Amino acid sequence: MEETGFTPNAHALHLRGKPTATIGVCVENFLTPTAVHKLSVLQDLLHAKDYTALIEVHRPGSSRRVVQHFLSLRVDGVVFIGHFDPQDLGPRLAELSRHGVPHVVVDNPGLKKTNLVTLDRVRAMEQVMEHLFGLGHRRFGLLGISGPFQTVVDRLRGVENALKRKGLGIAAAVSLDDRHARHEHFSYGSTLARAFLELKRRPTAYLAINDETAVGALLEFQSQGLRVPQDVSVVGFNNQNVCLMTRPLLSSVDQQIEKTMEATAALILNQAGHALPATPVVRMIEPNLVLRGSTGPVR
Amino acid sequence: MEETGFTPNAHALHLRGKPTATIGVCVENFLTPTAVHKLSVLQDLLHAKDYTALIEVHRPGSSRRVVQHFLSLRVDGVVFIGHFDPQDLGPRLAELSRHGVPHVVVDNPGLKKTNLVTLDRVRAMEQVMEHLFGLGHRRFGLLGISGPFQTVVDRLRGVENALKRKGLGIAAAVSLDDRHARHEHFSYGSTLARAFLELKRRPTAYLAINDETAVGALLEFQSQGLRVPQDVSVVGFNNQNVCLMTRPLLSSVDQQIEKTMEATAALILNQAGHALPATPVVRMIEPNLVLRGSTGPVR
DNA sequence: CTGAAAGCGCTTACAG
DNA sequence: CTGAAAGCGCTTACAG
Helix, strand or coil: CCCCCCCCCHHHHHHHCCCCCEEEEEECCCCCHHHHHHHHHHHHHHHHCCCEEEEEECCCCCHHHHHHHHHHCCCCEEEEECCCCHHHHHHHHHHHHHCCCCEEEECCCCCCCCEEEEECHHHHHHHHHHHHHHCCCCCEEEECCCCCCHHHHHHHHHHHHHHHHCCCCHHHEEECHHHCCCCCHHHHHHHHHHHHHCCCCCCCEEEECCHHHHHHHHHHHHHCCCCCCCCCEEEEECCCHHHHHCCCCCEEEECCHHHHHHHHHHHHHHHCCCCCCCCCCEEEECCEEECCCCCCCCC | CCCCCCCCCHHHHHHHCCCCCEEEEEECCCCCHHHHHHHHHHHHHHHHCCCEEEEEECCCCCHHHHHHHHHHCCCCEEEEECCCCHHHHHHHHHHHHHCCCCEEEECCCCCCCCEEEEECHHHHHHHHHHHHHHCCCCCEEEECCCCCCHHHHHHHHHHHHHHHHCCCCHHHEEECHHHCCCCCHHHHHHHHHHHHHCCCCCCCEEEECCHHHHHHHHHHHHHCCCCCCCCCEEEEECCCHHHHHCCCCCEEEECCHHHHHHHHHHHHHHHCCCCCCCCCCEEEECCEEECCCCCCCCC
16 A cells, blocks of 8 residues: 555545544634734644644635635534624624534634634733733823724723723723824834824823734834833733843733634534534633733832 | 525535645744745635645654645645755655656755745845945854755855855854854844854844844844944845834845745646646746845945 | 436445 | 445436
8 A cells, every 4th residue: 555655535535424524714814923823723733633724814705715615625614713804704604504514713702602712802901901000000002902803892891991990081091093004013003102202191001902013112112212111111912922022021911822722623623523502602711911021110 | 506505515526527726735844924924925826726725734754644635635736835854855745746746845945856946045145245245344244044954055155155256255254153052033133142242353244044033133232332234234034024123124135925936836736737747847036135224334 | 408327436334 | 254336426428
C-alpha cells in the first residue's frame, strides 16, 4: 500500500457513509491578529481530534455562498469567528439549522437562540475601570471605543456600569472619536492623544479599543513630554505582542483566546453528529487584565 | 430548489468526474504576519477563479499527513508557503509529482526542480546596501540576520555582494547575534542595540531581520539618546504596519506580497488539470525598498 | 422527448 | 472463509 502510493479517495469514503470529519470555519473579512490567533488555536484543537478545519474568509455579501459551500461539502459543523452583520448572519444560521448542521458563533455577542462563545467584554471593561478607580482616577478618555458592533456596545456598557457603581455619570468618560477619521489604528491613537492634550480638563486615564491604538496614544503622550504612568495612564485591549514595544510596557486585557477556542471546539465537536439541541449553549469567557507599567496612581 | 433548500453533495459530484476545484495550501507552523498576508491574498485570488483553498498549518513532522490529506481529497494543486525543512519537504514534493499533482513553493528558495515563486532576497539586501552607501555609510550592523534558513543565507549574500562591489570586506558588516538569545523579536532588537552601543567602532547603519527587530533597536537607540537618522540609520524588512509606529517612520523592504501571490495563483491554476511540466517554473519577485525617515546621511 | 441504467471509488453485508 | 454484489449521490449516455 505504502509502496504503491495508494491514497483512498476521501469523497468515496464519505459517500459511503463516513462522516467528513470537517468543520467549516468562517472568519471575518478583516484578518486581525486576534482572529488569526483564534483560527490557529482552533485548527490545532480540531486536528487533535482528527478533524479538518475548512477555513473560509468572509467577504461582504459572501456569507450565503460560504455556507452553501460548507453544506455541499457536508461539514459536520460550522464555526463563525468575529464580527458579522446580524442581518446577514441570521439567515445563514437558520439555514444551517434547517440542514441540521450544528454551529457556534464566537465573539459576536448579542445573538439569540444560537450556540455562543464570547469574551465577557462588559466584565472586561468593569475590571479595567475598577483597577483605575483603585489608582484614584475619576476622569477617563476613550480611544476608538465607538461604532456599531455589539462588542463595542458591550464594552461601553462595562464602562458605564462601573461609573454608575462609583456614583459617576457617563460624562466622566470622554470620547473624541467622532471628530477624527479612523484610518490605521496606530496613527488614530496618536491623533486622538493630540486631541485630548488640547482639552482644558484632561482625563488622567485612557482606555483604547485595541493595543495598537493604545500604543499610538502612549507614544504621542510621551513625545509631547508627558510621563507614563506618572502623568497619564493607558490601557490597551487584546494583549498582543505590541504591548511589549513601549516603555513602560502596556497593560492590556487578555481575551483568553485559548480558553475561548477550547470551549468552541468542545461545543462543536460535542454536537457534531447529533440532533441540534433545543436550547443553545452560551459560554462567557472571563477576561484577564494583564498589568504592566502603563497605569499608575493619579497625581 | 432554492425553496426546498437542496444542496448538491460535492463529494458525489467529484466522484462523478468533476474536479474538486480545491488547492491545498500548506503554511509554515509559525503564523507570521507576512505568512497570514500571503495566505489571505492567495485565498482571494483562488476564490476569484472559483477555487477553494484548503488551508493546513504545518507542524513539525506533520508534512506527510498534510500531503496525504490533500491527496485523499484529490486537490487540483498544492502550494507551500514559508520555511520548511528541505529534508522534510523534498519527499513530499516527490510524492505529489508521483501523483501528478502540480505544486508551487513560495518563499522557500534554494530548492531544485520545483515550481518556485520567491522574493529576490539577494537583490533586496543589495538595494538596501546601495541606498546606505549613497548616504555615506561604510560600517553596518546586522540585527538578527543569521540562522539556517535559505532566506537568511540569501540575504547575507546580498550584503556581501554589495560590500564586494564597493571594495569592502564582509568585516564591514558586524553581527552580534551569537552573543544573545533570541526570544521575542522586539526585545531582541533592543538587546542587540544595547550590545552595539558598547562597541568602540560602532556601525552607523543597521539592517534588521524584520520590522519588529528594527523597531526594538530604533527605540532603544533613541532612549539611549541617539538621534535617528542623524546618529544612526535603521532599516527594517517586510514593510509591516509596525513601521508606522516609530518617529521617524521606519524604512523597510516590501516583499510585494500581492505580486508574489498573483504569480503563485497563476502558476498553480495554469498547471491544474494538466500533465506536470518537464521543466519547473521559477519566478523571482523584485523587492521594493520603501524609504521613510529612518535612514539619513552619515555624519 | 422521457426515463431507467451505468458508473465514479469505496465498504459492508450477504451469498456461495 | 472467500468473492461478488449492493448502494452512497450524482450526471451522462443510452434505450425505449
